[in-house]
Amino acid sequence: MHMKIKIKNLGFYYNDHPVLENISMEIAKNTITAVTGPSGQGKSTLLMTLNRLWESIEGARVDGQIEICFNGKFQNIYDPKYRVSDLRRRVGMVFQMPNPLPMSIYKNILFPLKLKGENKKKDAPFRVEAALKRAFLWEEVKDRLNEDARALSGGQQQRLCIARALILNPEVLLLDEPTSSLDDNSCNMIESLLLEVKKSCTILLVSHYLDQVKRIADTGMRLSRGQMTQEW
Numbered sequence: 001m002h003m004k005i006k007i008k009n010l011g012f013y014y015n016d017h018p019v020l021e022n023i024s025m026e027i028a029k030n031t032i033t034a035v036t037g038p039s040g041q042g043k044s045t046l047l048m049t050l051n052r053l054w055e056s057i058e059g060a061r062v063d064g065q066i067e068i069c070f071n072g073k074f075q076n077i078y079d080p081k082y083r084v085s086d087l088r089r090r091v092g093m094v095f096q097m098p099n100p101l102p103m104s105i106y107k108n109i110l111f112p113l114k115l116k117g118e119n120k121k122k123d124a125p126f127r128v129e130a131a132l133k134r135a136f137l138w139e140e141v142k143d144r145l146n147e148d149a150r151a152l153s154g155g156q157q158q159r160l161c162i163a164r165a166l167i168l169n170p171e172v173l174l175l176d177e178p179t180s181s182l183d184d185n186s187c188n189m190i191e192s193l194l195l196e197v198k199k200s201c202t203i204l205l206v207s208h209y210l211d212q213v214k215r216i217a218d219t220g221m222r223l224s225r226g227q228m229t230q231e232w
């Protein structure tokens with residue numbers, strides 16, 4: 001089995017208050033790993049160490065090492081020479097509350113391409129369509145792409161956010177409680193689409209829905225008191 005992520009002796013501190021201590025784990029390519037456990041134990045923090053999202057928080061500090069395999073070579077993501085913009089392009093993230101931008105459905109999905117200066121390229125509409133299809137949303141929105149994304153239902157908004165994360169074809173997708181604000185039907189759709197997405201992506205999912213993660217996750221890790229234990 002090919003490994004995608006290697007975490008070695010990871011520690012994380014807010015102003016010297018330890019949240020994660022000495023965590024080591026390896027995550028195989030094209031799998032779904034669920035991180036469960038009580039709240040306030042550092043699950044979201046762990047996700048943020050993987051795309052360096054915590055770096056703007058004053059007083060926060062990480063130690064240890066995280067390597068992710070890009071183009072067949074393990075990259076230390078905290079190497080000062082490695083650009084955070086390259087990392088974020090390869091490691092996408094979806095949050096607990098859907099966060100559509102105040103613009104049309106189409107422009108929401110296009111937004112990451114715009115940031116990269118690729119929104120005017122000929123293939124942009126096809127990339128938007130492909131991302132919406134991967135997020136199981138295309139059929140519902142193909143005739144209303146110019147409508148404000150905030151008019152979509154909660155479940156549709158979350159799939160829109162997943163499509164927006166997928167348009168850059170990330171190699172790793174981080175999801176922090178992506179279904180906790182959604183109804184059962186929306187949860188089921190997200191479970192099914194994640195099983196498809198993992199064929200081309202390595203997924204880390206924080207969730208407190210044990211039944212759900214047991215259905216879809218290849219590996220289940222429990223985080224409690226700064227320590228990680230493998231549950232399955």
Ligand code: ADP
Pocket residue numbers: 014019038039040041042043044045046057
């Ligand atoms: P979980 O995802 O398991 O609920 P979090 O990663 O959100 O846990 O939080 C872990 C711990 O870090 C908690 O004790 C929380 O209060 C603390 N924490 C989170 N964000 C900050 C912050 N910006 N500043 C200080 N402490 C924080």
